[in-house]
Amino acid sequence: QQPVQSPQAVILREGEDAVINCSSSKALYSVHWYRQKHGEAPVFLMILLKGGEQKGHEKISASFNEKKQQSSLYLTASQLSYSGTYFCAPNFGNEKLTFGTGTRLTIIP
């Protein structure tokens, strides 16, 4: 079943912070996060492998709560280049990724 992301869309001013949540109805082995710009393929941001793990990538970090079957992506001091659609993509233990419903992020100056 497709993971559900919230919010569906968010508009931020440059410099503001955002949190994107990803919830699954199935147990997660790992969670991948991607950002997709309009008309382009998704770009890999990070992978979280362990329950409770947090990872960072520039001003973008994420957490993974294995017990709650949830992951969250944190964007700090957003930049215009952060605009795009963010997808979580859990791995349920079989190499395949199931992409979430997506969150469209718009950063305005």
Added chain:
Amino acid sequence: GAVVSQHPSWVICKSGTSVKIECRSLDFQATTMFWYRQFPKQSLMLMATSNEGSKATYEQGVEKDKFLINHASLTLSTLTVTSAHPEDSSFYICSAIAGTETQYFGPGTRLLVL
């Protein structure tokens, strides 16, 4: 490193024709390749998983006779959309992995069937 290419990037065809899309891993050998389809304003949906030298595994609801996948080598997988119809118009994206679970995505192929 870990670059995946797709060809063509754009294709327009008439209804009823077949279209072949190539996916290549340029600097690594891909143990597994995946094919996704994405309709406008929707998420990526996995169509099939292919391993070199074996038959592809299709996701539920994907017609294997319509979407033919050939994984001829560790660096090349092809997707052929047979007898394409307007409802097959979509953004087709491949990805590849090489020993770890990180998937490297190609740039995608936009198909428009008239």
